[in-house]
Amino acid sequence: MQLSGVGVSPGRVDGPRVLVAADLPEPASSPAPANLEAEAGKIGQATASVAAVLSDRARSVSGDARSVLETTAAMAADPALAASAEKLVLERSLPAPRAVWEAAGEFMAALRAAGGYMAERARDVADVRDRIVAALLGVAPPGVPELTSPSVLVARDLAPADTAGLDPNLVLALVTAEGGPTSHTAILARALGIPAVVACAGVLELDSPGLAVDGSAGTVLPSDGTVRASARTARPKWDGVGRLADGHRVKLLANLGSAADATAAAAAGAEGVGLFRTEFCYLTAASEPTEAEQRAAYAAVLAPFAGKPVVVRTLDAGSDKPLEFLPMGEEPNPALGVRGLRVAFDRPELLDRQLAAIAAAGADTGVELSVMAPMVATAAEAEWFASRARAAGIARVGVMIEVPAAALCADAILAVVDFVSLGTNDLTQYVFAADRQLGAVAALNAPDQPALLRLVGMVAEAGAAAGKPVGVCGEAAADPALAPVLVGLGVTSLSMNAVALAGVGSALREVDLATCRAGARPDRPLPVRVAERSAG
Structure with missing residues (x-):
């Protein structure tokens, strides 16, 4: 079969x-510990032990593996998780393993509610949770x-x-x-x-x-x-400069969601940041972080990229990505409701405070700062955002193209902003009406679908006509087989997770611009995986 x-x-x-x-079973909620202070103290010891093991493993490897293990070690050492679990021990008399399980569950729920990239990171938290629980129970982790x-x-x-x-x-x-x-x-x-x-x-x-x-x-x-x-693909090597075989430059940038991501991306040779997701600063906050708190949090992420280009995306939240301090009410179809920039239309002061913090963090770290808004659908929305960003002192302003309407009207949007960046993850699920978290429709969310690539080509053509850059910051950019097609369509930069940089950089060195353009011709069958999947 x-x-x-x-x-x-x-x-x-x-x-x-x-x-x-399989994952560990849920730890029991009883019996209550006899000494709550001592029980809570075990959590810090366990998290430190897990972080140390992961850090040791990171030092024994190099490249992509090292950056991923370092990021996971940083997640295990995150004081917020330990503090939340310790609080559950002290306030609810829970055994330490159960407290870690429930505290991690709260973080995972917040990540899943945030959707997109953040939702996919919930699996990472579950891994860290299981390692800490296993350390507390004295058993081998799954x-x-x-x-x-x-x-x-x-x-x-x-x-x-x-x-x-x-x-x-x-x-x-x-x-x-x-x-x-x-x-x-x-x-x-x-x-x-x-x-x-x-x-x-x-x-x-x-x-x-x-x-x-x-x-x-x-x-x-x-x-x-x-x-x-069959013969294996050789491990990719890359010198940190994004260019084709004929010297044509294509900036290879990183997608970030935390300071740990930034450290890993800088170590992997990213030429800058194409997408800094700022949601991490808000996910578990009971109240809106102050401008000073935001400024410090953003600066910690931007610091490794001093002197390099960085694109910061403003808050992407809404009823489908709820935040505790930002009640949105219920909507019949949250993914199509008030989210992203739409939240700011009724709460412009929220956006203005974030823009001020972003501008200050950019000045603090010396990065080449740009800012962009998520979920923009019309040129009027893009112009509204651009005016507020420029009023905050940010000179270079762009928007995400992740709504099909924005892709179809890219020329009008590019008339009022300095650049656009295609968020292919969300754009794909909207184009195909296919939830990206649902395995049953995963094939429709593959980044090499012809309909998606045609929209990318339309946006890139509008960018070329306007003389403005068009990037891709969805996971389509992370596919070495697809990257040359995106360049052939006219994309000027590719932004991805740090672990994908070497593979994409190496693949682009094997082709020239003429080959990329030939591979992206409308009359040519698109990448082989599409044809094979369709035939199957």
Whole structure:
């Protein structure tokens, strides 16, 4: 029986199947600890222990794996998680493992409510949670078992720390039941050159000694487990300068959501920041952070990029991404309601305070500052935002193109702003009416869908006519096979997670501009994965 998922890293292999252990069960809420202070004290020790183990693992590897492990270690050491769990022990008499479980659950709920990239990071928090709970219980954390021979790994999902530590000599392929084209599993599998299929329903129930995996077509077949592997893609190398073989420059930038992301991106050689998501400053706040608090938080993220271009996105929140201090009420269809810039129309003072903090943080850190707004649908909205941003002292202003209407009217929008950036993650789900978090429609959210690429081409053409840059900051930018097509369509910069930079940079060095343009011609079939998926 052939199973189908979404192929996210190319290659065809066959080998024995190894199942990754499931997450830990929920810890019990009783009995109440006899000494609450001592019980709460265990949490700090456990978080420090987990962070130390992850940091040690990070020092033993390099490149993409190191940056991912360092980011996970920073998440484990986050004092906010430990403080929240300690409070639950002291106020509700919970055992430490249960307190960590519930505290992490609150953070995960906030991330899922934030949607998009933030929702995908909830899996990272679950991984950290399980490691801390395992340390408190004195048991081995769940995750990838020690491999002694080449195998195909099968899991419900994989945490970044698990994927980053994989040995490509032993891991023939990755197959997950959940996840999507923008997941860490997808990005890291490509960086490691490991064939991978995600959103493969039924793979956990498939009982066979082995699996045959096609990471290009997105198919999985039962097999006898005999090892057969095609030639692996070489690990990418990149010198930190985004350019094609003929010298044509394409800036390769980083997507950031935290100070840890910034550190990893700078270490990976990012030429700047194409998307700094500011939601992290608001997610768990009971009240709006003050301008001074925002300024300090933003500066901590921007600091590694002094002297380099940085694009900061203003708050992307709404009824589909609720914040405790920003009640929005209920809406019949929140994803199509008041979110992103639309929140600011009724609360302009919220936007003005954030813009002031962003401008101050830019001055504090010496970055080449730009700001952009999310969920812009019309030129009038873009002009309204641009006027407020410039009034705050920010000279370079742009907007996100993630609503189909904005893509169709890109020429009018570019007449009132300095640049646009295509958020292909949201744009894709709106174009295809397909929730990006839903595995059943994951194939529609693949970034190489022809309809999406045609919209990208339309926006890039409008940018060229206006003489203004057009970037891509969705995960379409992180695909080495797709990056040359985006450049051929006219995109001038690509922004992605740090782990994808080397792969994209290396792929672009292999092609010239004429080849990219030929690959993006309307009369030419678009990338091979589209054709294979459609034929299947």
